[in-house]
Amino acid sequence: MRVLLVGGAGYIGSHVARRLSERGYIPVIYDNFSTGHRRFIDRFEVIHGEIADYECLRHFLKNVDAVMHFAARAYVGESVLKPREYYATNMTDALTLLNATVDAGISKFIFSSSCAVYGAPEQLPITETTPRFPLSPYGQTKAAFEDALKSYSAAYGLKFVALRYFNAAGADESGMLGELRSPETHLIPLVLKAASGHSPAVSIFGNDYDTPDGTCIRDYVHVNDLASAHVSALDLLIHKGESDVFNLGTGTGFSVLEVISAAEEVSALHVPRLILPRRPGDPPVLICDGEYARKKLHWSPQRGLIEILSTAWKWQIINTAVGAESAVC
Ligand SMILES: NC(=O)c1ccc[n+]([C@@H]2O[C@H](COP(=O)([O-])OP(=O)(O)OC[C@H]3O[C@@H](n4cnc5c(N)ncnc54)[C@H](O)[C@@H]3O)[C@@H](O)[C@H]2O)c1
DSSP: OOOEEEEETTTTHHHHHHHHHHEEEEEEEEOOOOOOOGGGSSSSEEOOOOTTOOOHHHHHOOOOOOOEEEEOOOOOOHHHHHHHHHHIIIIIHHHHHHHHHHHTTEEEEEEEEEGGOOSSSSSSSSSTTTTOOOHHHHOOOOOHHHHHHHHHHHOOOOOEEEEEEEEEEOOOTTTTTOOOOOSOHHHHHHHHHHHHHHSEEEEEEEOOSSSSSSSEEEEEEEEEHHHHHHHHHHHHHHHHHOOOOEEEEOOOOHHHHHHHHHHHHHTTTTOOEEEOOOOOTTTTBBBBBHHIIIIIIIOOOOOOHHHHHHHHHHHHHHHHHHHHHHOOO
């Protein structure tokens, strides 16, 4: 079975491509390489294309059985400053992909949604029925695309799974795939850069939240566990043919200071830190209730914070050495 991974050259898509291939599926990568990397997916069939290009999509969707949609603008802070670009890519252009998929007669679609659709819920942990109140244009576009999927599912027989990732983190155990973005905004790579001296310090935005140590708490889920969830979601669409929405997280939250101290343990290095004021819109705590995914998707994460940090640390060491020799696409 051939699966088109739109945005498959990025961080999460490239891990999913490997897992699909290990499970006997044929991943085909469709990407504009705005933030993706050729060396992540060089063993697979690759199409350089835009999600806004209906004709190109229709051409390549001829030989495909399912679509996974990872492509997006995904910087929450930037989305507040540039909502126009975020709505254009994550809604208008993404709808072109959805239209091309439906027009090509493909009925299986898996979407990278986000816990950002929930905003800052008061009730924790967050279940799939927790009301969605996204705080940023990024989260709003994710919620709106989920709504479009529901409407298309009702009208055109499309079957979809929307996967609401919590904080994706870690790297492939091989050390050959991992997080590589510019600018880097995710906590774990930033902590490890500070540990290795590639940055002077990691910034902590607020240490006066109503949490045990005053810093924000998040649910970090290993990228290869997310990859397995995509295979489970595809299996679900193939065997049950029902649309559904799942939260993907571990159910355990870690504060920024806990992540830093675990990173110090893994790297055996001190992490310099800088306390800064809170960022507007940062919820104090986000923790996933993964019960529904466990029951219906038969998925639960296999890796914890130490595996996340040790694989991310290995990736950083190898990638820094590779990056010194060859330019990244
Ligand atoms: N990383 C996380 O913690 C996280 C959490 C929740 C949701 N998500 C969502 O998961 C998805 C993947 O995230 P990621 O961290 O792998 O991001 P990423 O930036 O590494 O990957 C996105 C990929 O999409 C490609 N792309 C972007 N715009 C495109 C376009 N117009 N046409 C074709 N390709 C395009 C990029 O080149 C890149 O390869 C995104 O939709 C993101 O919103 C990520």
